[in-house]
Amino acid sequence: xxxxxxxxxxxxxxxxxxxxxxxxxxxxxxxxxxxxxxxxxxxxxxxxxxxxxxxxxxxxxxxxxxxxxxxxxxxxxxxxxxxxxxxxxxxxxxxxxxxxxxxxxxxxxxxx
Amino acid sequence: xxxxxxxxxxxxxxxxxxxxxxxxxxxxxxxxxxxxxxxxxxxxxxxxxxxxxxxxxxxxxxxxxxxxxxxxxxxxxxxxxxxxxxxxxxxxxxxxxxxxxxxxxxxxxxxxxxxxxxxxxxxxxxxxxxxxxxxxxxxxxxxxxxxxxxxxxxxxxxxxxxxxxxxxxxxxxxxxxxxxxxxxxxxxxxxxxxxxxxxxxxxxxxxxxxxxxxxxxxxxxxxxxxxxxxxxxxxxxxxxxxxxxxxxxxxxxxxxxxxxxxxxxxxxxxxxxxxxxxxxxxxxxxxxxxxxxxxxxxxxxxxxxxxxxxxxxxxxxxxxxxxxxxxxxxxxxxxxxxxxxxxxxxxxxxxxxxxxxxxxxxxxxxxxxxxxxxxxxxxxxxxxxxxxxxxxxxxxxxxxxxxxxxxxxxxxxxxxxxxxxxxxxxxxxxxxxxxxxxxxxxxxxxxxxxxxxxxxxxxxxxxxxxxxxxxxxxxxxxxxxxxxxxxxxx
Numbered sequence: 001x002x003x004x005x006x007x008x009x010x011x012x013x014x015x016x017x018x019x020x021x022x023x024x025x026x027x028x029x030x031x032x033x034x035x036x037x038x039x040x041x042x043x044x045x046x047x048x049x050x051x052x053x054x055x056x057x058x059x060x061x062x063x064x065x066x067x068x069x070x071x072x073x074x075x076x077x078x079x080x081x082x083x084x085x086x087x088x089x090x091x092x093x094x095x096x097x098x099x100x101x102x103x104x105x106x107x108x109x110x111x112x
Numbered sequence: 113x114x115x116x117x118x119x120x121x122x123x124x125x126x127x128x129x130x131x132x133x134x135x136x137x138x139x140x141x142x143x144x145x146x147x148x149x150x151x152x153x154x155x156x157x158x159x160x161x162x163x164x165x166x167x168x169x170x171x172x173x174x175x176x177x178x179x180x181x182x183x184x185x186x187x188x189x190x191x192x193x194x195x196x197x198x199x200x201x202x203x204x205x206x207x208x209x210x211x212x213x214x215x216x217x218x219x220x221x222x223x224x225x226x227x228x229x230x231x232x233x234x235x236x237x238x239x240x241x242x243x244x245x246x247x248x249x250x251x252x253x254x255x256x257x258x259x260x261x262x263x264x265x266x267x268x269x270x271x272x273x274x275x276x277x278x279x280x281x282x283x284x285x286x287x288x289x290x291x292x293x294x295x296x297x298x299x300x301x302x303x304x305x306x307x308x309x310x311x312x313x314x315x316x317x318x319x320x321x322x323x324x325x326x327x328x329x330x331x332x333x334x335x336x337x338x339x340x341x342x343x344x345x346x347x348x349x350x351x352x353x354x355x356x357x358x359x360x361x362x363x364x365x366x367x368x369x370x371x372x373x374x375x376x377x378x379x380x381x382x383x384x385x386x387x388x389x390x391x392x393x394x395x396x397x398x399x400x401x402x403x404x405x406x407x408x409x410x411x412x413x414x415x416x417x418x419x420x421x422x423x424x425x426x427x428x429x430x431x432x433x434x435x436x437x438x439x440x441x442x443x444x445x446x447x448x449x450x451x452x453x454x455x456x457x458x459x460x461x462x463x464x465x466x467x468x469x470x471x472x473x474x475x476x477x478x479x480x481x482x483x484x485x486x487x488x489x490x491x492x493x494x495x496x497x498x499x500x501x502x503x504x505x506x507x508x509x510x511x512x513x514x515x516x517x518x519x520x521x522x523x524x525x526x527x528x529x530x531x532x533x534x535x536x537x538x539x540x541x542x543x544x545x546x547x548x549x550x551x552x553x554x555x556x557x558x559x560x561x562x563x564x565x566x567x568x569x570x571x572x573x574x575x576x577x578x579x580x581x582x583x584x585x586x587x588x589x590x591x592x593x594x595x596x597x598x599x600x601x602x
Contacts (some may be wrong), residue, residue: 024367030273036265043272050280057287066288069175071239075279078246082275082523085250086268091260 015056022049036093040086047079115154115454116164116177119187119230122147127223137219145195148226156184157537160586172291175237180587182235182356182435185580187537189439192569193348193446195296197341198222200450204457205257206339210370214258218342225345232353238282238292238314238425240366241357242335244282245321246275259337267334270327274320274354281314281391297365298589311366315378318361321354325385328408332392335404344398344446350464352438355414359434364589372422379419383518385523387413390525398462399452399533403445406488406529410441411520415502416515420506427590429509432581433502440495440570444487446564448555451481454559455537464533469541476560478537479591483567485530487574495573502581 025055026045055072126144130137155162163178201222205215228247249271256262272311288294288306301307323331330578333350337344362370362378389409394400417434421427439513454477459466483494490500500519507516575578 030269036269039269040272042278043269046273046276047279050276050283053280054283054286057283065290067290071282071292074239074243076169080242082246082272083248085253086265086272089253089257089261089265089268093265096261102514 018054019049019052020056021057022046022052027051027068036090037087040083040090043086044079045082046076051075051079114162114164115151115158116162116179116234117166118360119148119151119193119206119234120149120177120227123223123227125229127220128225128390130219132491135216137216138202140219141222144223145198146189148300149195152188156188156583158184162303172296173563175235175240176214176293176295177231177234178295178587179234180192180589184361184583184586185439186233187230187350187437188358189442189467190226190233190349190446193442193566194222194226195345195454196420196566197348197446197450198563200559200589201341203561204341204454206341213531214339218255218339219256220253221254222244222345225349227256229349229353233356234437236294236360241360242282245278245353245357246320248353249275249321250348251278252472255346256338256341256513258333258339258342260333263330263333263337265553266305267330270320270330274317274327277315277317279317281310281317284310284313291409294360294539296363297368298311301326301366301369303369307369311361311369313362315358318354318358319381322352322358322414323354323380323408323411324349325408325412326381326386328385328389328411330421331408331550332404335407336398336400340449340456343404343447343453347404347449348442348446349406351411355411355438358415362557363421367589370422372419375419375422378415378591379515380418382412382418383515385409385410386416386518386522387525388562390522390529393529394525394532396529397464399464399467400449400455400462401465402533405454406448406526407441407445409526410437410445410488413437413500413519413522414441415504416518417506419502420512420515422508422575423512424506427506428581428585428588429502430506431590432584433499433589435584436495436573436580437499438501440573442495442555443566443570443573444484444490444496447480447563447570450482450559450563450566451484452479454484454563455481464536467533467536468539470537474560476564479581480533480536480560480563480567482534483564483571484533487567489530493574494571496570498574498580500578573595 023046026042026049029042029045030039033042051072057068095106130140137511157272158179163176166175166177190495199219215413225248225430228244232241232244235244253268255265268469282292284306285580289297290301291297307588320327335346338346386409389412391406393402393405393409396405414434414437420430421434424430453469455470458470458474486495487496490496500523504516504519507519
């Protein structure tokens with residue numbers, strides 16, 4: 001079962017296999033990491049893997065199918081928008097926590 | 113021009129206008145509510161083969177919008193729910209004390225959810241459905257964040273994972289069939305490994321979005337913490353889109369692939385959701401988590417209907433029961449969340465035990481809550497009763513007594529947990545005697561009428577039974593197929 005590398009490359013399977021590996025890595029990180037920012041990055045790795053699968057599978061030996069590529073572009077736009085939204089929420093949560101923390105500290109240790 | 117694209121374009125226009133107008137953008141709902149209700153009614157009355165190709169691109173590249181029975185009913189219910197919730201929010205701005213800017217951000221999100229939901233109900237393109245799913249999720253997460261940022265962030269992460277699972281399934285479908293249109297897929301779908309994997313991934317992702325047990329964990333904290341109008345939209349609309357896409361996948365695109373065993377897995381999860389959600393709702397001592405867990409239970413009925421629809425040669429009864437249950441739940445649950453919000457504001461608490469004396473202090477709101485209870489429990493006459501009756505007769509006809517039993521027990525459990533909240537309203541006020549003047553303001557006006565109107569519509573559905581059953585059967589996948597005739601270029 002040894003496929004020659006040129007065949008793998010020309011049919012786009014290498015991209016799909018790489019994409020599958022990225023999906024697995026991202027999923028592992030999403031499950032094991034607790035910090036929301038790391039989870040957001042993990043989800044982006046999963047997304048990149050999916051786009052690689054989608055784009056790679058549309059790649060034929062002679063010509064490239066434009067249909068999956070149009071989907072990939074739309075998907076990337078959606079992913080960027082959602083990542084920005086998620087990052088904004090994480091920043092807001094950090095600000096809220098930072099604003100709440102010094103006040104709590106002040107109560108514990110009154111200023112000298 | 114056709115109502116099919118206007119139903120998507122108009123809310124997006126309102127969203128842009130609301131963003132630009134800022135604080136005065138809230139008045140747009142006075143224009144949007146009647147306009148969208150009119151468009152939805154126009155859609156409901158269109159000839160059965162109404163369809164529209166966006167930009168006149170032919171399939172498989174183009175995106176087909178199609179007004180089948182499910183889309184017609186869901187879009188009409190969405191217009192009624194968002195219209196009523198919007199008018200309620202106009203009179204009762206959804207904000208936490210000290211967060212006045214929040215009320216302003218509510219409006220663009222409402223229109224975004226409206227556009228996404230309408231587009232999702234109409235489109236037959238799996239990738240376009242992904243985009244609409246993300247539009248609705250984005251609006252839903254932001255609405256949930258108005259209540260609790262932590263719960264919203266948790267919802268966001270889990271929803272993102274669900275979206276990606278769905279997207280991976282779509283990618284596999286593209287690779288296998290080179291099309292993502294539901295109607296074209298129905299003609300070519302085969303039960304091979306790639307198809308089953310794709311369907312499994314898409315289903316798993318959508319079950320997260322639809323909050324079917326055991327993927328419901330994010331729902332109660334997010335729905336319970338949000339302001340009442342936001343909770344109403346989350347429970348009524350956001351979870352329904354995942355359900356409708358699953359209907360498209362399981363009964364249309366991959367109807368030839370899905371086997372009875374897989375359908376019974378979904379039905380079994382639905383039955384488990386009914387029991388688990390009801391028991392969890394009974395255990396809550398605060399009102400909004402109770403209503404949120406009731407959503408977990410009610411979503412279960414939608415999936416319990418899957419094996420009932422597939423298990424018979426004449427599925428019109430079970431199909432209508434499933435669709436009407438979704439519509440009745442939208443109306444009744446939105447009414448219940450709005451009423452609960454008003455009641456909790458009046459008593460300045462969140463516990464069920466705090467509700468004493470409210471029946472005298474705010475009769476309109478408690479009546480709205482009571483009517484919503486009637487429909488959610490499935491007491492006649494109501495939309496909930498019609499839906500449960502259709503599902504129950506389908507289950508008994510097929511000898512599916514387990515599902516029939518869950519339908520009956522679920523109704524009884526709903527009675528237990530909903531009447532507990534309702535009876536608390538009639539309890540005398542502890543320590544204050546019969547005097548109810550101190551029980552907060554007697555609210556009237558639009559904010560009290562909106563939940564009453566929604567709950568009333570859920571009841572009226574019970575009288576419009578056969579007409580709604582007929583609408584639900586339009587272009588249903590099991591009905592005699594009519595050739596789709598996209599509108600000619602103008």
